[in-house]
Amino acid sequence: MLTKKLVTAGVAAAIAAGAIGVAQAEEGQFIPALTYRTGPFAPGGIPTANGYVDYFHLINERDGGVNGVKFIVEECEYGYKTDRGVECYDRLKDKHGGATAVSPYSTGTTYALIDKATADKIPILSMGYGRTSAADGRVFPYVFNFPATYWSQATAVIQYIANEMGGLEALKGQRFAFIFLDHPYGKEPIPTFDILAEKFGFTYDKYPVPFATGTEQKSVWLQIRRTKPAYIIMWGWGVMNATAVKEAANIKFDMSKFIGNWWSASEQDVLPAGDGAIGYKGATFNGAGTGYKIFEDMEGMSGLSDDGDRGTVLYNRGMVNAAYVVEAVRLAQEKYGKGKRVTGEQVRWAFENLDLNAEDIEGLGLTGLMPTTKVTCLNHEGTNPAILIQQWNGKAWEIITDWIPAMTDVVRPLIEQDAAQYAKDNNITPRTCS
């Protein structure tokens, strides 16, 4: 009998608390945060989510929001599972007056949401992932993937290798290796590499690493040891990266000739390999470390995450992601009314007209952390430099190059071709951007 009473009391208390919770529902600019702090991809998901959420907290605490409109962030944990990601999106999209913008940090979920978010008029900011051809804003009005796409990144990596070897002509006759996650994400740059290989006369071997067994790479590295490629390029995610870096160190491959893409070059990927990882390079578009002005403002602030990942590559990337959203909201308010909540549709307009130059970024205290971006209706990838190359020195990631531009003349026709195919399959009439 006692248990029954206890249960009843508990339920009553819960309902009472629920009533209070509902009464306290606040107004503000709502940010749904789709995160994965659990599951196999949590090592990448936690710092990204922390950076994303912390930046909104910082803006709320330091500036009181944007022109007095505070951000309300609600997290939904989906464990990198596509169906749960879609469920999270549906659960959150109408809360607090409607979502501002959504950044799922998963290729699968982004693909599943492209049409849905377009129908709901909520912009997707898939920052450097997701559907590459969404860079064609005529077909994908609600999807943005600035500051650069995978294809731009692929061409920029080849450009970097050419710079190292002494010009694009030097690529002729070279043999490279491409290690990738056997998944749509990992295969995404292959068409670009094929075109570049033909154009510049190099060859490359493809080494897929299965999604389910990312840590079993012995055979891949045995072949690499035999073929002795001049450079290795990697498109990996999760545990696969750390394994590859370790294996490369084991076969004593020259680490300065091993280049990961921007999802394969964070602290989590190199630390397990210890000193063997020194010299490993990676692409990035955001700075690492805490030596930026913004981190001074975060010093001693309460309510921030305390996982000790502040300043890591992925944490900073999460912050940059949030900073783009905040600036888009600011721009939308300038057009549609300062100090008012803006809708997803208005933020979409703002994303499309976002133009952040070095001065703006200086004003935000994000110089060196966040790249300049200019988005247009035609180009949702942004007309900006593509990547920086960073190198692991055993303690921290160090940026060793200036911005390396993408070969837009190669990438853009591919993007337009794929977008046109998408438009045809889905009976979309592309808008005109003039």
Next chain:
Amino acid sequence: MLYREAGQFKTSYSADQAMLTIPLDRWFVFALAAFAIVGVPLLASEYLMVSILLPVLILSIAALGLNILTGYCGQLSLGTGAFMAAGAYLAYKIATNITWLPIWVVIPLAGLCAAAIGIAFGLPSLRIKGFYLAVATLAAQFFLLWLFVKVPWFVNDSISGVPPAPPRTVFGFQVTGAAAGDEAKYLFVLAFVIALAWIARNLARSRIGRSWMAIRDMDIAAELVGIRPLPTKLSAFAISSFYCGVAGALWAMCYINSVEPTAFDINRSFQVLFMVIVGGLGSVLGSFLGAAFIFLLPIFLNSAPGWFGYSVASDTITHIEFMLFGVLIIFFLIVEPHGLARLWQIAKEKLRLWPFPY
């Protein structure tokens, strides 16, 4: 008092052979179906309909499929995800290449393709039994997914490899792709669920269903009484794969709106297997209960603190969700090893005596 059979006489063979012989049962099922068709689209919110009911209904089809194979025919399979993937990829291929074909033909056709693949992978079941067969079907899981990712023909050479579901209409209403109306999508899936559940229920009590059960209970004895194991086992594989294929096609076309390999990985196979085990092996109702339990419980556990205004860190909730989910599965398996469907049956038997138990 209310629920009893006393005084209900069947006066014809057809009445005696009806699917639901007790009027109260019959009216309950009809009312439930009517409510699902009319009431839900009128009353339910978009979230409830598209994010909750739609995936549960689709997974129920997959669970029905696996229940035919594992529950009725006794062949353990871990290839459910792969057969779903076969349905999804082939539905996409057929829909985009034969554009004039109506989508309600495309999806069963994709199911038939999955059935053919199922037969091929079912052949070893004649020689291999039990856990070894499970491992053999695991080969299907890995091989088929590898094939669909490897060969770009299946996705029309799409560069990204994750093509969006093509928009198709039924009676002028768009039912696939993201732009489809919630009600249209829901009713489209519901039509498949009702038809397939009805077929499954009747299959199970027909000659073929009885021969499956005979094979399940003791294959040598079944063979001795004249049941041929080859057609029996293969028909179970074919029909099971057909159901899984239809479920996979609907999942890609109506729920996640893109054809994506990770949606059908080994975890999906396990998820459907758990649905069948928790719901009840060899029970149509169990497939539905299991699908609802396995799919909805995590979402419920995940959002419940929010309803009561408690803000808990999202990762903590998820960890609690994992723990409670595991505990509840163990709890149900201890309380009722025959699944949720058996609990329902016990409840009905108690209702027959109520309020005068002896």
